[in-house]
Amino acid sequence: MSIKSLFAIPFAKIATKKVYKWANNPHKTQEKVFKNLLSKGSKTAFGKDHNFSNITTYEDFKKEVNVTDYEGLRHYVDRVVAGEPDVLWTGKPLYFAKTSGTTSGAKYIPITKDSMPTHIKAARNALLFYIKEKNDASFVDGKMIFLQGSPVLADKNGIKLGRLSGIVAHYVPQYLLKNRLPSWETNCIEDWDTKVNAIVEETINEDMSVISGIPSWVQMYFEKLIEKTGKPISETFPNFNFFIYGGVNFEPYKNKFESLIGKKIDYIELYPASEGFIAYQDSQTEKGMLLQLDSGIFYEFIPADEFFNENPTRISLKDVKMGVNYAIILNTTAGLWGYNIGDTVEFTSTKPYRIKVTGRIKHFISAFGEHVIGKEVEKALNDSIKGTNINISEFTVAPQVSPESGLPYHEWFIEFENEPEDLEAFAAKIDASMQAQNIYYIDLIEGKVLRPLVIRKVKKGGFHEYMKSIGKFGGQNKIPQLSDNRKIADVLNNFLITA
Structure with a gap:
């Protein structure tokens, strides 16, 4: 066991204890986030247009700020993209996460100096919860692969622009860089077939312990490995014991994955989005993912079956119920206000608050x-x-x-x-x-x-x-x-x- 893995266990215990401190005081935590958002937001063009300085309660907020989407905020985002400061959030964003739009073409989601650290911290904490639960950090001595978009960033009026996964690639902790695959050069390959083939060549003889990515693309990687080696993944990577994923319901793909791997493994589900890191799996025995209440996001919820009504019910965390399908609405330190991310969720627990993603409001x-x-x-x-x-x-x-x-x-x-x-x-x-x-x-x-x-x-x-x-x-x-x-x-x- 290395020094790195030895120290990871006590560090995991300290970090997870801090998380449960706010998770066990959910409403107080969300109230604190709400007040901070209003305080900083009041200095922005959006905040001045929506009377933030006079808002004291959530009921006030709902009267001033409508639920919207990217198109609804488009005229503000365009000003941010053009280089104007203090529009949706104080100052200028650090990055724009570029995502695919529907009616609007490409969307430019701001990531700020206040919101960026929450993405990194949540991803780190998901691993720390696993270490604490297993009382084992040996995987940090092996190689880790993250199948993601290119980390090459463009420039948009002085602000870096790229896919979220490419932006996050710039924040891999120093102590993990030696263990991280693929190489920077391979990660920069744009053509996916070429990239996966290069990743196969780089990893085939390595001691892979952690693999992460969207299941359908990791499956493609596994199939190419098996085609080349003639062996199941568990024989090529005997120390590979858990898979990190997000973005889809994994259950329909689980049989296929385990047949490719050749053994049962653990899974960690994440709920990262360009708009914010919303939740992660904090337990291998409990259902759902821990909702990130202390990450600069004030959450609202609308029952999905009312979403397209003229006056749907709009509630904060304290009024949610188990078993109801909700559209999730975000207010964030990246300057997204009353923002419909497009996902629907259901609560699997309220002590602490855990959720599962049930689909898309438009799907x-x-x-x-x-x-x-x-x-x-x-x-x-x-x-x-x-x-x-x-x-x-x-x-x-x-x-x-x-x-x-x-x-x-x-x-x-x-x-x-x-x-x-x-x-x-x-x-x-x-x-x-x-x-x-x-x-x-x-x-x-x-x-x-x-x-x-x-x-x-x-x-x-x-x-x-x-x-x-x-x-x-x-x-x-x-x-x-x-x-x-x-x-x-x-x-x-x-x-x-x-x-």
């Missing part, structure tokens, strides 16, 4: 009034593969409103690694789970408005080909797991197994 299917959400399709799929040798690489769901014959249906595009022997029986199991979860869906089936779902088999590598075809291959890009339109589905028809 749903309600072509017939069924109100199907991501959590439901993920559970249906997971219910159906549990206890089987069926492995799934990727999937997405869309409505088929105008079939060539028969009733409309939900169309499931699935790329199998190991497919079921009886595809119709498998589809029936998924459909039964959907009917059990969603009363609107079963009413439509029984009322002969919809027929049971139909599965389309996507050829191996088909989802990767689709992502290449739309220019979103690799990095932090993810496939939406359901949509209310045919935009993705119609293109995926080009990547189906037709025989």
Whole structure:
């Protein structure tokens, strides 16, 4: 055991104790964050426009600040991008995290000197909780790989611009740099195929202990390793014992991962976003991720089924309930106010506050009034593969409103690694789970408005080909797991197994 791993255990105990100090005083912590945001925000153009100096309560705040999104803040963000200080937050941002927009093209999310440290601290604490729980820090002596976007940053009016994962790459602690892979040069490769092949060459003979990234892209890395070595990952990397991921529900992919790895491992789930590091898994035995209440974010919540109403219920942390699907709203030290990040969450615990991500507020299917959400399709799929040798690489769901014959249906595009022997029986199991979860869906089936779902088999590598075809291959890009339109589905028809 090295000095580094030896000292990591007592350090983890101290750090996690500090976290639980604020986690066990959640409402006081959030009130402190709220007051700090108003105090600093009152010196900005946004704060002056929204009467921050006269706001004393959350009820006052709701009257002055509407829930919005990037487009709603666009006229302020454009001023920040142009170089104007004190617009959304005091001074100028340190960085812009560039993300894909919908109606607006590229989005420029500010990261400030107040918000940047919270990203780094949360990622560090997630590892420290694991060390404390296991009472073992031996993994810090091995090599660690983080599959991420390029760390090469552009310049936007004197402010550095890049993907969040590329920005964070500049903040790897000095004591981990010797253990970190891939090399800087490899990490800077833009083409994802070329990059993964280079990472395989750099890591194949190393003692990898920690691997992190979006599951679909790490899976691609694993498959290339196995293709080259002919061995499962656990034989190539015998000391690899836990995987860090975020951005998707991992359960539907777990069977596939464990078959590639060749053994069961631990997992740490993170919830980082360009807008703020929202939560991380603090326990291997408790469900959900610890909500970051002390990271310069004041949280608001709107019941997801009310979100598109004219006057939806809008509450702070103290009024949330277990088992309700909420749209999560952020107010941050990066200058985002009443900001709808687009995600939906559900609380798994309120002592302390832990959440799980249930989907996207815009990613749903309600072509017939069924109100199907991501959590439901993920559970249906997971219910159906549990206890089987069926492995799934990727999937997405869309409505088929105008079939060539028969009733409309939900169309499931699935790329199998190991497919079921009886595809119709498998589809029936998924459909039964959907009917059990969603009363609107079963009413439509029984009322002969919809027929049971139909599965389309996507050829191996088909989802990767689709992502290449739309220019979103690799990095932090993810496939939406359901949509209310045919935009993705119609293109995926080009990547189906037709025989």
